[in-house]
Amino acid sequence: MKAKEIIIDRNLCKGCSICIHVCPKKTLGISEDINEYGLFYPKVEDLASCIVCRLCELYCPDFAIEVVQE
Amino acid sequence: MISPGEYFVEGDLAAAYGAIKAGCLFFAGYPITPASEITQAMAELLPRVGGKFLQMEDEIASISAIIGASWAGLKSMTATSGPGFSLMQENIGYAAMTETPIVIIDVQRAGPAIGQASRPAQGDIMQSRFGSHGDYETIVLSPNSVQEMFDLTIKAFNLAETYRVPVIVLSDAEVGHMMERLIVPENVEIVNRRIAKSLQETTIYDESLVSPMGRFGDGLELMITGSTHRPDGTRDTGTPEVQESLVKRLVNKIEKNRERIENWEEMYTDDADILVISHGASSRPSKGAVIRARKEGIKAGFLRPKVLWPSPEKRMKELESNVKKVILPEMSLRGYKMEVERIFRGKLLHMPKVGGVVPTVEEILKKIREASL
Amino acid sequence: MITSRYIKENYVRRLPSAFCPGCGDGQILNAIIRAIDHLKIDRKDVAAVSGIGCSAWIPSPYLRVDSLHTTHGRPIAFATGLKVANPRLKVIVVSGDGDATGIGGNHLLHAARSNVGITVIMVNNGLYAMTGGQVAPTTPHEAKTTTTPYGNPAFSLDVSRVVAAAGASYVARWTTWHMNQLIRSIEKAIMKKGFSFIEVLSQCPTYEGRMLNMDHIQMLEWFKNKFREDADGIYKIGEFVDIEKPELTEELEKMIERVKK
Numbered sequence: 001m002k003a004k005e006i007i008i009d010r011n012l013c014k015g016c017s018i019c020i021h022v023c024p025k026k027t028l029g030i031s032e033d034i035n036e037y038g039l040f041y042p043k044v045e046d047l048a049s050c051i052v053c054r055l056c057e058l059y060c061p062d063f064a065i066e067v068v069q070e
Numbered sequence: 071m072i073s074p075g076e077y078f079v080e081g082d083l084a085a086a087y088g089a090i091k092a093g094c095l096f097f098a099g100y101p102i103t104p105a106s107e108i109t110q111a112m113a114e115l116l117p118r119v120g121g122k123f124l125q126m127e128d129e130i131a132s133i134s135a136i137i138g139a140s141w142a143g144l145k146s147m148t149a150t151s152g153p154g155f156s157l158m159q160e161n162i163g164y165a166a167m168t169e170t171p172i173v174i175i176d177v178q179r180a181g182p183a184i185g186q187a188s189r190p191a192q193g194d195i196m197q198s199r200f201g202s203h204g205d206y207e208t209i210v211l212s213p214n215s216v217q218e219m220f221d222l223t224i225k226a227f228n229l230a231e232t233y234r235v236p237v238i239v240l241s242d243a244e245v246g247h248m249m250e251r252l253i254v255p256e257n258v259e260i261v262n263r264r265i266a267k268s269l270q271e272t273t274i275y276d277e278s279l280v281s282p283m284g285r286f287g288d289g290l291e292l293m294i295t296g297s298t299h300r301p302d303g304t305r306d307t308g309t310p311e312v313q314e315s316l317v318k319r320l321v322n323k324i325e326k327n328r329e330r331i332e333n334w335e336e337m338y339t340d341d342a343d344i345l346v347i348s349h350g351a352s353s354r355p356s357k358g359a360v361i362r363a364r365k366e367g368i369k370a371g372f373l374r375p376k377v378l379w380p381s382p383e384k385r386m387k388e389l390e391s392n393v394k395k396v397i398l399p400e401m402s403l404r405g406y407k408m409e410v411e412r413i414f415r416g417k418l419l420h421m422p423k424v425g426g427v428v429p430t431v432e433e434i435l436k437k438i439r440e441a442s443l
Numbered sequence: 444m445i446t447s448r449y450i451k452e453n454y455v456r457r458l459p460s461a462f463c464p465g466c467g468d469g470q471i472l473n474a475i476i477r478a479i480d481h482l483k484i485d486r487k488d489v490a491a492v493s494g495i496g497c498s499a500w501i502p503s504p505y506l507r508v509d510s511l512h513t514t515h516g517r518p519i520a521f522a523t524g525l526k527v528a529n530p531r532l533k534v535i536v537v538s539g540d541g542d543a544t545g546i547g548g549n550h551l552l553h554a555a556r557s558n559v560g561i562t563v564i565m566v567n568n569g570l571y572a573m574t575g576g577q578v579a580p581t582t583p584h585e586a587k588t589t590t591t592p593y594g595n596p597a598f599s600l601d602v603s604r605v606v607a608a609a610g611a612s613y614v615a616r617w618t619t620w621h622m623n624q625l626i627r628s629i630e631k632a633i634m635k636k637g638f639s640f641i642e643v644l645s646q647c648p649t650y651e652g653r654m655l656n657m658d659h660i661q662m663l664e665w666f667k668n669k670f671r672e673d674a675d676g677i678y679k680i681g682e683f684v685d686i687e688k689p690e691l692t693e694e695l696e697k698m699i700e701r702v703k704k
Contacts, residue, residue, distance in 0.1 A: 012458055016465035016648075021660050039464065057447050058477075058622050061469025062459060066447040096528050117702040122527050122695055127553040131520035134513065134550075138492070138524030141511060142532070146524070164514050286509040286525060287532050289487030293456070293504055295512035305504055305512070 002070040003027075003050035008041055012064035015039030019056035019065050025049040028056065071119055077252040081219040081245045082149075084252045085175055086111035088223030089147050091258050094173070095121035096146040098135035100128055100154060103187045104243040105177040108149035129154035133161040133174065140170045141294060143265070143285040145227055149175040151243075152194060153184065156201070162236050163202030164296045166320060169283070171230035171263060175223065175239040177246040178350075180401075180426045189426025190243035190351055193402040198238045199379045205317045207324035209237045209331055210379040212349045216250035222376065228261035229331065233323055234280055240378060242401070244351035244428050266290065273301035279323045328380040335374045336385075338364060342371025344441050345393040347386075347410055349375055351428050352399050359434035368442045378406065386413045395441040397421055399429045450476050454486075456504050462497065465659030467619035467645030471566055472501045474622060475535065478629035479508075490525055490532045494518040494547060496539035497573045497647075498566035516547030519554045522561045530560070530692040533633050540567040540581040544602050548580070551602075551640075555609035558637040559691040564629065565602060565640065568647035569654070576650030586654055601677055603642045607684045612637030614684040618644040618666035621680065628682065637690040644670065 006027070013035060020028045020042050027050045031043035042065070044050075056065045072087045079087070086108050089097070097116055099109040109125070116123040122139070126132040129150050136146035150158065155176045165172050176198065180191035198210045209229050211222040219241060226237040266272040266282035269290045275281045281301070284292040293303035298313045306312045324331065338360060339345065348356035353374045363370035373389070375382050396414040399421040400406060411418045421437050423429045451458065454476040462468045479489060487509075491502030495515035503512035513521045518536045526534045543551050543565045554561065570588050571577040577590040581602065585594040607614045613635040617625040625643060632639035646652070646662035657665065672681040 014459070014464035016659060018465065018660065018663065021663070054444075054446075058473065059470060060447065061462060061466060061473070063447045063451050063455065063469075063473070069444075096524070098524060117695075117699045120699055120703060122699075124523070124527060126520065126523075127549050130517060131523070131550055131553070134517040134520035135524030135527070137513075138511065138521040138526075139528035140524075142525050142528035144528045146528075160514055161517065284509075286490050286511070287487060287529050289485075290509065291456075291486075291507055292509045293512075294510065295503055296514060297512065 001052040003047055003052050003067050004070040005068040006044045006047065006050065007066045007068065008043070009064045010035040010041050012062045013039065013041040014062055015041055016061065017042060018059050018061065022055045022059045024053065024055065025051055071115070072254055074254050074256045077254065078249060079216060079252050080107065080247055080249045081216045081241060082107035082177065082247065083111050084216045084219040085149070085223045085239065085241070086115055087252070087254065088220040089173070089227070090115050090119060091254070092145065092224040092227035093260055093262070094145045094147050094227065095119070096136060096139035096144040097121070097148065098124040098126050098132040099148050100126055100132050100150065102151045102154045104179055104246050105149045105151045105175065107246070108175055108177070129157040130161065133158040136172050137161060137165055137170050140172050141286050145231070147173040147175070149177065151177050151179045152181045155194060155197065159201040162208065163204060163206055165236040166202070166206035166208060167296050168294050169234040170236070171234050172236045173223070173226045173230055173239065174236060175241060178240060178242040180424065186426040188243060190428060191401045191424070191426060192242060192350055192352065192405045194240060195378060195402070195406050196404065196408065198240050205321055207321050208235055208379060209233070209324065209377065211237065211239050212376055212378045213239065213241055213245055214350050214353045214374065215245065216248060216252050219245060220252055220254070224258055228259065231261045231263040232280070233278065233327065234263065234283060235323065240350070242351050269302060278327050279319050324380055329384070331377055332380055332382050333377040334382040334385060335376060337372040339371040339373060339389060341369055342392070343369040343394045344438055345371045345373055345389060345396045346434065346438065347373045347396060347398050348400060349378060349406060352401055355429055355431045356399050356434050358431040359438055362431065362435050363438045368438060370438050381409050383413065390414055393417065395419055397434070397437050397441060399423065399434050399437070401428065445477055445480055454480070454507050456507050460505055461500060463649045465646065465648040466497070468498055468501050468566065470619045470622065471564065471643055471645060472505055474625045475501070475506065475564065475629055477626045478633060481626070482630055482633060484533060488531060488533055490534045491537065492518045492522040492525065492534060493537045494542040495573070496542045496571070498537055498539040499542065501537045502535070516542055516545070517550065518542070519547060519550040519563060523554055523559050526559055526561050527692050527695060530696065534561040535633065536561060536563045538563060538565050540565060540569065540602065541571045541579045544580045544600055551606065552609045555606050555611040555638050555640065557691045558610060558612060558688060560636055560638065562632040562639045565642045566645045567602065567642050568645050568651045570650055572647045572650045576653065588654055599677070603640070603683055606640045611640050611684055612686055612688060613639035615682045616642040616644070616680050618670050618680065619646060620663050620666035620670070636693070637688055
């Protein structure tokens, strides 16, 4: 399975980076930008590597990330 | 069940009969003298009408359970005495804050602490109004006979359902354990809460400042919280106006409707020089003493609040200008004293009797005679 | 497929939550929602009850079902009244370790004993977080908290073992690392006829993190590596009790039918 898009809601993200930690494919990384709370939200480093396992969605405490399947 | 007719029963049992008649379908309680007979009677009666009885692990659990059951839509009650009533205080405030109709019967015994477990007293009057922290109002009823244990328990349910407040029936060991004639009438007036059909409806207050109540399981997605909340239940503890309007309404719900709630009995008050105010068990010898005093030519009058809170403030103020002395016989050193003293000031002759015994007609008559000199 | 968007549209009242960054409470909310959705039960048949503490906020205000946010320590007693009054409801209590075993420990024991058909999800972070990181009945011996600055002189409670001994029909312990196991466990607990109890070790980065000198990622790693089905004591995870036996509301209904005749 391939991901078409990984949507990160910057307004919901609290920058805990649990999604980055649980991702088995290192698809995500920390962005250089901060959101309005001053927190570093995740960014997609390599969309092609995503296998749509959705562990990031399962572990995100804030419902701030969503993988859209191709 | 509880078919119309005459019964010879004790007060506690009459209260249970009243609850069943009022449509109570849920009772949770914990054994305590002198209220255990109510709990036992409810255990026996409720299943026969399809109702649920639970003996809980303590009084805190009991009042918690009846609040939960009330949100499931059932008329709910518990019964206790002083020590248990003290344990219930936090959740009485919770019921007031969440506007949950419940009935609590406190069969008073002498305190403080464990006190005289099987002896009557009237020391919980201020607690029944002010026992929980913060600003709120409850309704407190005071039966003085087996008949009134029945009548006022029904009334307690009706008031709870009308105003969505915890209503307390403040009885005592004397009234709870005495046996007398009880007449169960053919027709009893029953009030049922207005059930909201939408979340929106729960936010619309009528002229009594009460809104229809939601029910768990109806799909309204109710959000009930003891925290400061907006009308739709959303917790908002940071906005001063939200706390202010909520708390003011909780208090005004009783204050603005007080004339509809207040209830008292009076006798010989038109030309009374000496007014005897008394409530509950001590009102019985008080009334007797007033009748005896009249026979002796003393202009004595009698006033008995059947609703202690809100007090018959207006009526007491009317009487204040005409009476010379007020006698308040009661089984407590503080009891109702502050409320009566607030209105009659220097005219009050407080007559507390502690020891777990009801004052006698002779004792009260002696006090009336002294006051008339 | 359950996506974040689907969850937000159907199950969550409002976001962002008030939980600290990295707090496990949001994960547990996520798990409860997924369990309810998997079971395909109508949201109107679910009632959530909670007490006081951070975890009490998981259902109130976030979970979009009828919710009763009660006084400290008492949610299980409120829930018992609610369940007995309307047995059709699936009643879920979400309670912290302080709420469920400190101030409210008695209610937990008696709900397990009476086998009332409610589900208690106890979020265990080993201390009182909302009030500022004080010692709880679950705090390990010698651990430093804001009220045990020289170390905890007392000893901690293995809550799951106590609840199992008290007579619960279902007892399990997981952590926020074990999301899939947790979701399956919540599904089983909700459908269990009798009293069901799930203890979830959850990371509190703010206070527990300070106590353990770990951040939330390190705590999740700790859950992953140290908490195992073959471990001992508090580190043992898995299903401890899974039995069928008569349940309180059903017994009450039977009694009423018998008496009414």
